[in-house]
Amino acid sequence: MLEIKDLHVNVHGKEILKGLNLKVPPGEVHAIMGPNGAGKSTTSYTLAGRAGYEVTKGEIDFFGEDVTALAPEERAARGIFLAFQYPLEIPGVSTMNFLKTAMNSQAKIRGEKELNAAEFLRAVRAAAKELNISEDMLKRPLNVGFSGGEKKRNETLQMALLKPKLAILDEMDSGLDIDALKLVAEGVNKLRSPDRSFLVITHYQRLLDYIVPDVIHILAGGKIVLSGDKSLALQLEQNGYDAVIAKAA
Amino acid sequence: MTGSLSESLLATMEKRRGAVAPWLGDLQGQAQEFFKREGLPNRRVEAWRYSDLAKALRDDPLPDATPVFAPELQQAAVAAFVNGVLDDKSSYARIGAVNLRTALGEKDSPLAGVIGKVYPQADHPIVNLNTALLEEGLALRVPAGEKVSLPLHLRFLWTSAGSDRHLRLLIQLEEGAELTVYETHDGAPLFSTVVTEFTLGKGSKLTHIRQESFLAGARQAAVTLGEIAEEATYRAFYFSQGGQFARHEALLKLAGETAHAELDGAVMVADQRHCDNTTVIEHAAPNATSNQVFRSVLAGSARGVYQGCIKVGQVAQKTDARQLSRALLLSHKAEIVTKPELEIFADDVKCSHGATAGELDANALFFLRARGIPEAEARAMLIEAFFGEALDKIESDVLREAVAKSVNAWLTTHAGEAAHVE
Numbered sequence: 001m002l003e004i005k006d007l008h009v010n011v012h013g014k015e016i017l018k019g020l021n022l023k024v025p026p027g028e029v030h031a032i033m034g035p036n037g038a039g040k041s042t043t044s045y046t047l048a049g050r051a052g053y054e055v056t057k058g059e060i061d062f063f064g065e066d067v068t069a070l071a072p073e074e075r076a077a078r079g080i081f082l083a084f085q086y087p088l089e090i091p092g093v094s095t096m097n098f099l100k101t102a103m104n105s106q107a108k109i110r111g112e113k114e115l116n117a118a119e120f121l122r123a124v125r126a127a128a129k130e131l132n133i134s135e136d137m138l139k140r141p142l143n144v145g146f147s148g149g150e151k152k153r154n155e156t157l158q159m160a161l162l163k164p165k166l167a168i169l170d171e172m173d174s175g176l177d178i179d180a181l182k183l184v185a186e187g188v189n190k191l192r193s194p195d196r197s198f199l200v201i202t203h204y205q206r207l208l209d210y211i212v213p214d215v216i217h218i219l220a221g222g223k224i225v226l227s228g229d230k231s232l233a234l235q236l237e238q239n240g241y242d243a244v245i246a247k248a249a
Numbered sequence: 250m251t252g253s254l255s256e257s258l259l260a261t262m263e264k265r266r267g268a269v270a271p272w273l274g275d276l277q278g279q280a281q282e283f284f285k286r287e288g289l290p291n292r293r294v295e296a297w298r299y300s301d302l303a304k305a306l307r308d309d310p311l312p313d314a315t316p317v318f319a320p321e322l323q324q325a326a327v328a329a330f331v332n333g334v335l336d337d338k339s340s341y342a343r344i345g346a347v348n349l350r351t352a353l354g355e356k357d358s359p360l361a362g363v364i365g366k367v368y369p370q371a372d373h374p375i376v377n378l379n380t381a382l383l384e385e386g387l388a389l390r391v392p393a394g395e396k397v398s399l400p401l402h403l404r405f406l407w408t409s410a411g412s413d414r415h416l417r418l419l420i421q422l423e424e425g426a427e428l429t430v431y432e433t434h435d436g437a438p439l440f441s442t443v444v445t446e447f448t449l450g451k452g453s454k455l456t457h458i459r460q461e462s463f464l465a466g467a468r469q470a471a472v473t474l475g476e477i478a479e480e481a482t483y484r485a486f487y488f489s490q491g492g493q494f495a496r497h498e499a500l501l502k503l504a505g506e507t508a509h510a511e512l513d514g515a516v517m518v519a520d521q522r523h524c525d526n527t528t529v530i531e532h533a534a535p536n537a538t539s540n541q542v543f544r545s546v547l548a549g550s551a552r553g554v555y556q557g558c559i560k561v562g563q564v565a566q567k568t569d570a571r572q573l574s575r576a577l578l579l580s581h582k583a584e585i586v587t588k589p590e591l592e593i594f595a596d597d598v599k600c601s602h603g604a605t606a607g608e609l610d611a612n613a614l615f616f617l618r619a620r621g622i623p624e625a626e627a628r629a630m631l632i633e634a635f636f637g638e639a640l641d642k643i644e645s646d647v648l649r650e651a652v653a654k655s656v657n658a659w660l661t662t663h664a665g666e667a668a669h670v671e
């Protein structure tokens with residue numbers, strides 16, 4: 001489903017990704033770990049199509065289509081979803097209105113039927129309940145005054161409603177207490193399916209105890225330097241990046 | 250300078266002096282003298298530095314499309330001014346409003362003590378011009394304690410046909426009275442001035458929703474003059490899309506204790522349009538409060554001007570006066586000029602002013618787009634949110650929706666524009 005080939009990305013004229021290769025087959029969960037500044041968030045933003053992340057070389061194939069030239073909304077409609085490391089607060093835009101606009105915009109781009117008000121409400125209520133998101137939170141402006149955990153739950157809610165084919169979770173675990181972490185991880189696990197893949201970016205083994213990955217990649221210096229199964233996370237936890245990367249080289 | 254225009258205006262003043270009512274002749278004569286001396290306001294006059302009316306009138310009027318007129322408000326008393334002439338078939342009499350021309354012409358007109366006397370502006374070029382050229386308008390006095398349930402819709406329909414027009418509106422709210430005025434301007438006056446004088450008696454409340462949806466060629470200078478007595482409230486929302494020249498001034502005097510003025514401005518200008526909001530708020534009594542927030546969205550090479558002056562007299566202790574200008578620039582060629590001025594002569598006061606100008610938040614925009622919302626729509630959502638707080642303060646659902654419609658109409662045309670600028 002996703003195949004990144006020799007991806008080079010410049011941010012503000014500086015090369016951050018330097019030949020990244022990555023393949024995620026349908027239904028699999030892949031984790032990306034790596035030291036601070038390695039280029040993990042850069043990878044996720046580039047996949048989502050953020051302006052300023054200039055692809056100078058390489059391709060991002062998504063279901064066989066190179067998406068590097070597509071606008072963020074086009075990619076979203078094709079099924080790429082980025083859960084933000086730091087979800088934005090957007091005053092004045094109600095969460096409900098945002099959710100509805102997002103769902104219907106995607107449907108429109110895909111040429112599908114938009115939801116009517118009742119269908120939409122039903123879908124939101126059901127998804128919100130599972131994630132312990134109150135009606136009151138839904139009425140508030142998007143993420144405004146939400147706690148760190150509430151913001152991440154809200155990201156998970158969006159993912160549940162938008163039903164992406166590839167979900168990129170950038171440090172989903174940052175700022176979460178154990179209970180919130182479990183809740184979010186459960187939400188993610190419920191969405192696991194043979195035709196949905198996940199790219200889970202994290203620094204910690206802990207998240208991967210809850211969302212068990214099929215493959216773990218280590219990103220350092222703008223490239224994937226090592227890939228392995230879930231035992232890799234344990235090695236990292238014990239020995240640190242430098243040792244593990246040095247051993248692999 | 251505008252020799253020929255000034256001359257023709259003077260000739261018209263000569264004709265109109267005392268024409269509506271002989272007793273008005275003196276007042277009009279003084280106004281005419283002022284005009285003779287000062288002419289049309291231009292950028293050499295400090296208060297008109299960023300809005301040169303003389304030049305705008307010298308320029309050729311921009312050609313315009315056929316105007317689309319906003320619908321008449323249902324369940325309202327309507328005063329329709331078609332090219333500056335009050336349509337006597339409209340329903341303003343339902344709430345006791347009267348044709349100003351008729352009322353001024355009456356013997357011992359009760360308006361003699363009102364017109365030009367509310368918050369006198371001997372040195373104001375537009376008020377003087379309007380007085381000297383005055384011929385049409387509306388007057389309304391709401392008796393003590395009466396809470397008028399029907400809003401008054403002042404519906405100005407301008408086509409570029411016809412000459413210049415100068416309207417005067419007089420509104421008096423007696424003690425405890427309440428009224429909502431919905432003022433709409435559509436089309437494009439060649440040159441018009443509208444001067445509104447209102448007095449708010451003790452504990453009264455005037456809600457004023459002003460919605461300018463001019464075409465590009467409109468040239469108008471409007472002034473709202475008000476005196477607000479103790480415990481009274483003036484609650485205003487000014488929406489404007491600007492024009493070739495569009496300026497509205499609110500000159501308000503908080504004359505009694507705990508009088509309150511609350512002004513929200515929403516400016517949406519594109520292309521080469523010009524929009525000026527100027528306010529002067531005089532705190533002339535203790536414990537009065539004023540709060541103004543002007544929000545502007547500017548696209549193309551439009552220019553917005555916000556001049557906000559707060560005057561606090563020596564007696565006006567415990568004044569609380571705030572003003573804020575916030576601008577979103579959708580293009581690098583658009584411009585906002587903000588000029589705050591504080592003249593404070595009391596020591597125990599709280600006064601603040603602030604100004605921000607910036608582009609739409611790129612992070613927020615990316616967030617919305619990454620969820621599948623197309624760029625133009627995402628921009629529109631953020632701009633709508635920018636105005637949201639002000640719109641939410643409009644109490645009447647009908648009026649809030651009417652304004653929201655203008656906001657959305659503008660967004661449909663212009664929200665996507667900036668996408669092509671960078």
Ligand SMILES: Nc1ncnc2c1ncn2[C@@H]1O[C@H](COP(=O)(O)OP(=O)(O)OP(=O)(O)O)[C@@H](O)[C@H]1O
Nearest residue numbers: 011012014016034035036037038039040041042043
């Ligand atoms: N806007 C920017 N301007 C300049 N440099 C940037 C910008 N954004 C990112 N970088 C640089 O790109 C590099 C990779 O950053 P990135 O955020 O992708 O790292 P990361 O792997 O996500 O790190 P962390 O674990 O701290 O989240 C860093 O050196 C960072 O300083």
Ligand SMILES: [Mg+2]
Nearest residue numbers: 040041042085
């Ligand atoms: Mg990061």
